[in-house]
Amino acid sequence: MKQFLVFVRKEFYHILRDKRSMMVLLGIPIVQIVLFGFAITTEVKNSRVAIFDPSKDVYTRQITERIRANAYFDVRFILDSPAQIDQLFKKGQTDMVMVFGDNFAGQINHTGEAAIQLITDATDPNQATTMNGYATNIIHDWQQERMQTLQVPIQIKPEIKMLYNPEMKAAYNFVPGVMGMIFMLICAMMTAIAIVREKENGTMEVLLASPMRPIFIILAKAVPYLTLSLVNFTSILLISVYLLDVPVAGSLGWLFVLSLLFITVALSLGLLISTIVDTQVAAMLASGMMLIMPVVLLSGMIYPVENMPLVLQWFSNIIPAKWYIISVKKLMIEGLTVGSVVKEMALLSLMAAALITISLKKFKKRLE
Structure with a gap:
């Protein structure tokens, strides 16, 4: 029994002195429960709403105030012209626009009927359906109260218009979202594993003893995965267009440039991970937990970022996949010009430059 306890204590010492293993064993469960607890929600909160109200009467103000007071909506714009509606959607500044009909109160008082149009960004169909349902319920509740007050029948049937995905x-x-996840999986994870495998097997020293400079050795590791990612990019587009009927409404050339930029960021992340860990298992865990899980949960691929707590919304800004997915939707689905994704491409470029610089510098230090 004493010998058994000695071996148990030895194993505890092995685990406790490995700080990276301790982070994996104790840190990742905490991160997972926080992310899954707060990020995964089917509710739609803080949806950005703009309102065009040509009537500006007491009834439209009452409905507007109910929308404003609702936790599901965030009224950010009161529009002066219908032309502003298209501009807001193109700039990605609103999720839904509520348009009141002319002489709204007069129509209700004289005919008992009035018009409201709900224009929604339907690139995320689940979110669009939920937003329309919330807004329709608010309008219906107001309608029921007015019927009880006026003792006359009132009918307001919102007209639903789904943009980009009718x-x-x-x-x-x-x-x-799948494009972003696949590129991150192939480029980041596989690049990290490929480089760590050389270190783990002891062959990295042999490669460094060759006449080739270390940076070219690393680039040689990354090029195959870059090529495979471009092949996947082509196959995804072909399947999307010809099998799933998803159009490429914008510039195919700029979509390619954007994807190439994101692939570069993913390769840089893989290189950075390879400088931190020393085993293939650790590389897989780091890639899966640090990259794949945030891509799925915090990039807006499945769950809208606006629904999450403010801290997670801030954290999502450092996830490259978030900006890539936003850009792909604008170029591929909405058919906007490259000018609409300048911000996203600039952020991805900065991330790529920073990651490459840090990774190469750290990699050289580890090999000296």
Whole structure:
């Protein structure tokens, strides 16, 4: 029994002195429960709403105030012209626009009927359906109260208009997200494992003893995965267009440039991970927990970022996949010009430059 306890104590010492293993064993469960607890929600909160109200009467103000007071909506714009509606959607500044009909109160008082149009960004069909349902319920509740007050029948039937995805196909939302996840999986994880494998097997020293400079050795490791990612990019687009009926409404050339930029970021992340860990198992865990899980949960691929707590919304800004998915939706689904994704491409470029610089510098230090 004493010998058994000695061996148990030895194993505890081995685990406790490995700080990276301790982080994996104790840190990752905490991160997972926080992310799954707060990020995964089917509710739609803080949806950005703009209102165009040509009537500006007491009834439209009452409905507007109910929308403003509702936790599901965040009224950010009161529009002066219908032309502003298209501009807001193109800039990605609103999720829904509520348009009141002319002489709204007069129509209700004289005919008992009035018009409201709900224009929604349907690139995420689930979110669009939920937003329309919330807004319709608010309008219906106001209508019921007015009927009780006026003792006359009132009928307000909102007209629903779905932008960019009128058929409400889920593929419009999932294709950009799957592209981001696949590139991150192939480039980051496989690059990290490939480099760590050389270190783990002791062959990295042999490679460094060759006449080739270390940076070219690393690039040689990354090029095959870059090529495979471009092949996947082509196959995903072909399947999306010809099998899933998802159009490439914008520039195919700029979509390619954007994807190449994101692939570069993913390769840089893989290189950075390879400088931190020393085993293939650790590389797989780091890639899966640090990259794949945040891509799925915090990039907006499945769950809208606006629904999450403010801290997670801030954290999502450092996830490259978030900006890539936003850009792909704008170029591929909404058919906008490259000018609409300048911010996203600039952020991805900065991330790529920073990651490459840090990774190469750290990698050289480890090999000296």
